[in-house]
Amino acid sequence: MIIQKPKGTYDLLPEKAFSRVYAESKIREIFDLFNYREIRTPTFEYTLLFKRSIGENTDIVSKEMFTFNNSQYSLKPEMTAPVIRAYLENGLYNQSPLIKLYYISNMYRYERPQAGRFREFSQFGAEAIGSSEPFIDAEMIVLAAFILSEFQIRNYKIKLNNIGTPDERKKYLEKLFNYLNKFKNDLSGDSKKRLQKNPLRILDSKMTEDRKIIENAPRLYDYLEQSTIKNFEQVQSLLSGLGISYEIDYFLVRGLDYYTSTTFEIVSDELGAQDAIFGGGRYDLLTKQLGGKPTPAIGFACGFERFFSLMEKYEYCIPEENKCILYIVTSGNKASVFALNLIYELRKSGFKCEMDYLNRSIKSQMKEANKINAAYTAVIGNNELDSGKILMKKMSDGNQTEININNINNFLINENKTGKTG
RNA sequence: GCGAGCAUAGCUUAGUAGGCAGAGCGUCAGAUUGUGGCUCUGAAGGUCACGGGUUCGAUCCCCGUUGCUCGCCCCA
Numbered sequence: 001m002i003i004q005k006p007k008g009t010y011d012l013l014p015e016k017a018f019s020r021v022y023a024e025s026k027i028r029e030i031f032d033l034f035n036y037r038e039i040r041t042p043t044f045e046y047t048l049l050f051k052r053s054i055g056e057n058t059d060i061v062s063k064e065m066f067t068f069n070n071s072q073y074s075l076k077p078e079m080t081a082p083v084i085r086a087y088l089e090n091g092l093y094n095q096s097p098l099i100k101l102y103y104i105s106n107m108y109r110y111e112r113p114q115a116g117r118f119r120e121f122s123q124f125g126a127e128a129i130g131s132s133e134p135f136i137d138a139e140m141i142v143l144a145a146f147i148l149s150e151f152q153i154r155n156y157k158i159k160l161n162n163i164g165t166p167d168e169r170k171k172y173l174e175k176l177f178n179y180l181n182k183f184k185n186d187l188s189g190d191s192k193k194r195l196q197k198n199p200l201r202i203l204d205s206k207m208t209e210d211r212k213i214i215e216n217a218p219r220l221y222d223y224l225e226q227s228t229i230k231n232f233e234q235v236q237s238l239l240s241g242l243g244i245s246y247e248i249d250y251f252l253v254r255g256l257d258y259y260t261s262t263t264f265e266i267v268s269d270e271l272g273a274q275d276a277i278f279g280g281g282r283y284d285l286l287t288k289q290l291g292g293k294p295t296p297a298i299g300f301a302c303g304f305e306r307f308f309s310l311m312e313k314y315e316y317c318i319p320e321e322n323k324c325i326l327y328i329v330t331s332g333n334k335a336s337v338f339a340l341n342l343i344y345e346l347r348k349s350g351f352k353c354e355m356d357y358l359n360r361s362i363k364s365q366m367k368e369a370n371k372i373n374a375a376y377t378a379v380i381g382n383n384e385l386d387s388g389k390i391l392m393k394k395m396s397d398g399n400q401t402e403i404n405i406n407n408i409n410n411f412l413i414n415e416n417k418t419g420k421t422g
Numbered sequence: 423g424c425g426a427g428c429a430u431a432g433c434u435u436a437g438u439a440g441g442c443a444g445a446g447c448g449u450c451a452g453a454u455u456g457u458g459g460c461u462c463u464g465a466a467g468g469u470c471a472c473g474g475g476u477u478c479g480a481u482c483c484c485c486g487u488u489g490c491u492c493g494c495c496c497c498a
Contacts, residue, residue: 207494367459
């Protein structure tokens, strides 16, 4: 092999591709059940869109974007900004005050790959645009939990926080900065840099030297307005009422600038270092930031590869692929021509069937039929062409039934009725 | 961007205190006339990741490169 796939990408071979498509369709059904409708946006956008929304100082924008054509365009690193862009550009707010959308799409981030992290990866997610009511916060989290439970994924943790409004954060940031500044020499190298740029993010640090300092840091929660706290409490009581268990993580900070108020993350300790499967929260100011009217909104995204690896860990059972109902074994050129036409007719009638295209021996063809798990085989050679009769061999027990070739359609219809063969 | 480990057939891997490269699975074919699974037989398939060095001789030792994996940062 001379040319390999680019770093951080992967090929989905038929078996896995089938499982993925199955999972996708099931996810679509769940979104539909919750009355979310699909939106698809371009693979790339103007780079400016991401700079304005995600934030110029975030890791995603500052070092992880696949950017091209003199930085004019970027492959999308996440979906919220494109969805809001499309929402505004197409005037979806004119359709209804609350728009509920979902997506399943590839994303691109130029990072070092590791377990659960790719440069081209897939996310599915939901965005509910137009409501600031805690009900929609609760629905969003229930939806995520429901998807997990429908795929029999267990042992996950829902982490919940409220990071307030920029005004609330501003007051807090001063306090936080003063506190952290006292320990400035003990902070990790990265956190020293963040102290000036974005001290809030230090709270998210996993470095042990930082953790100790963070433990006693002032909490943003104590600087939130009464209305924010009330809202947060409502979200919590709604979740409890729905039987959703969660834990408050006062230091949960999301790495994208547009988040406000409710934020949440769902983690699993079955995933290795990259343990977050779902991430989401409110972004009440984003619509205005992108030039629209102020419109509250909330959403989440789920990393499909991580989700999928959990499906595998919990041994979620993917239904089997459809098997061929009939494999036609041919002997001789005339028979092949006949079979080619026959299976085309059968396929037009909806029967999945197959024949040999390699001029192989009858034995080899039988082996092939067995390998692909065909329910029936029928040998066609000069004898059959002359007599017009064939033996339908049931592969599960080896019994053969003689029928007229003209009756093959009816025979297969009856077999389909008597249960799934093969 | 930083750190660690790994690299032998399509897959899983064995291997030599440096001396012509092995297995299992898979693939393909055959085991007397036109019938699969089990069994048996056989075949194809490797520049032992790439480049340099040491050596009479390197898959093995040394250096470099690339790739993969895992971790840090950050995120899904």
